[in-house]
Amino acid sequence: MGKKILCIDDSSTIRMLVKKTLLPLDYEVLEAENGKQGLEMAINNPVDLLLVDVNMPVMNGFECVAAVKALPQYAKVPMVFLTTESSQEKKDQGRQLGVSGWIIKPFEPDGLVKILRMLLP
């Protein structure tokens, strides 16, 4: 059965591109348009991996990841930031939250798929 990915991004275009990239590869993609909505979705639908934007309205990616990581059922679930942010400072901030990876936008479908396959063998 396909693995469940939760894509949290305020850009509908990014969400659609992620979905279009992953659907043919038998991944199931859930969407949320900000950190708060993402957190609620993660609580209500157990997923195998989170793909999170950093800059979002309502609740940003860092706050969202910290909140999801605090849930015991998500302690070992891999999370990856997918963001336009590329500074070392931000990356370090992400690493301290315990995420598995950092993809800088614009992403290439091949690169995204490679990372997901590594994290979800």
Added chain:
Amino acid sequence: MGAMTLRNKKIVLAVLLILQLVELVALAESLVPLGLVVPLLSLALLAWLFAERHHKSLPATVDRLEPVVVMVPEADEPSKSQSDSPVQKPEIDLSLLMEQQVSIHLAGQLSRLVSDDTEKAVMTLSNSIFGLLQTSKKVSLNIEESLKTLTGGEAGLDSMVQHLDTHWQAFNNLGQNFDTLRQALEKDIHVLSVTVGAINEFSDRISDLADQTNVLAINASIEAARVGLPGRGFAVIANQVQLLAKNSKTIAETMAETVRNVVSTVELSFQRQTERIRTSEKLIARSEHDLRDWSQKVEPQVQRVELLVNQSRSMAELVTQELNSVTVSLQFQDRVRQMLEHLEVLTRSAGDDLANLTEVPLSGVSENVRMRAVERASKLFTVEQEWSLVGGRRSNENNGPRVELF
């Protein structure tokens, strides 16, 4: 011009931010052009006109941009009292400000128009591109499958080549067997003719012996007649011996005759068998040659099919690679859209500030002033959709066919 009020500074700051954003959008657009440059330039010009008319000392403000950004939120409240001061107000040409209010509103609408169009274009493009990718993958898989069916399986080209090789080998063995058989038969014929020669020789010698016995018997009967009565008994024996010799000769001759008949029949039969074997050998040799020929002809076909499969696979990979760069381009487009959205928000807030300054809401601006702003803006318009923002002077809808020959 006297010292700027904080409220004025805030508007200048907003305009500067808008200008910077426009520059950024134009830059991003130049990376991935989708025909949005013209409306963006219009937008930039509108904003520039607004800024130029409003504050001639604009460049000097640029250096102080950052401190202002920090200062404005804190100074928001006091600014109200300052802008209300009776010293500042008479310096401002209110109708000009209201004209800018309309212009900035138009600029916001233009941003919205472009960002909506960009979003639609990106969605449509993504759907088409990913649809194409799926189709290309399917086509490539179908080709691969068809070619695999053609080459693999029971009736495939691969097993056909193997069958041909096996059959060719069998025919080769059969040919060799027939050759051995023919050689054995020829050896037998030789042995038979040697034996028949020996039998003929024996019967000739028996015949000679019979002849000599006959002569002896004749002589003995002559001698017996000469002796007279006492030799009569001997004469009887001589007659018997003569009869025996005759019989022996007849038997020898009959035997030789019989052997000759049998041998000629057997020899004829051997010759026919040899002839048949030769014909069979020729047929086998031809079949063997044909089989080898076919096998050699089919083999390059199999190789060509394998080549086609590889080509089809690498073409599908190429399409996937192209998709990577298209996806990246689409994200650049999305950046442009996001920046335009922000531009719209900024222009709206600048418009609100202007409305506060003039104390006239957009809806309260006189038709005369509105028309002045619209006229100035529409001088820049080059795209049909832009006119729809100012009352649709030109419309693209239901104007007949899109392509027409005169």
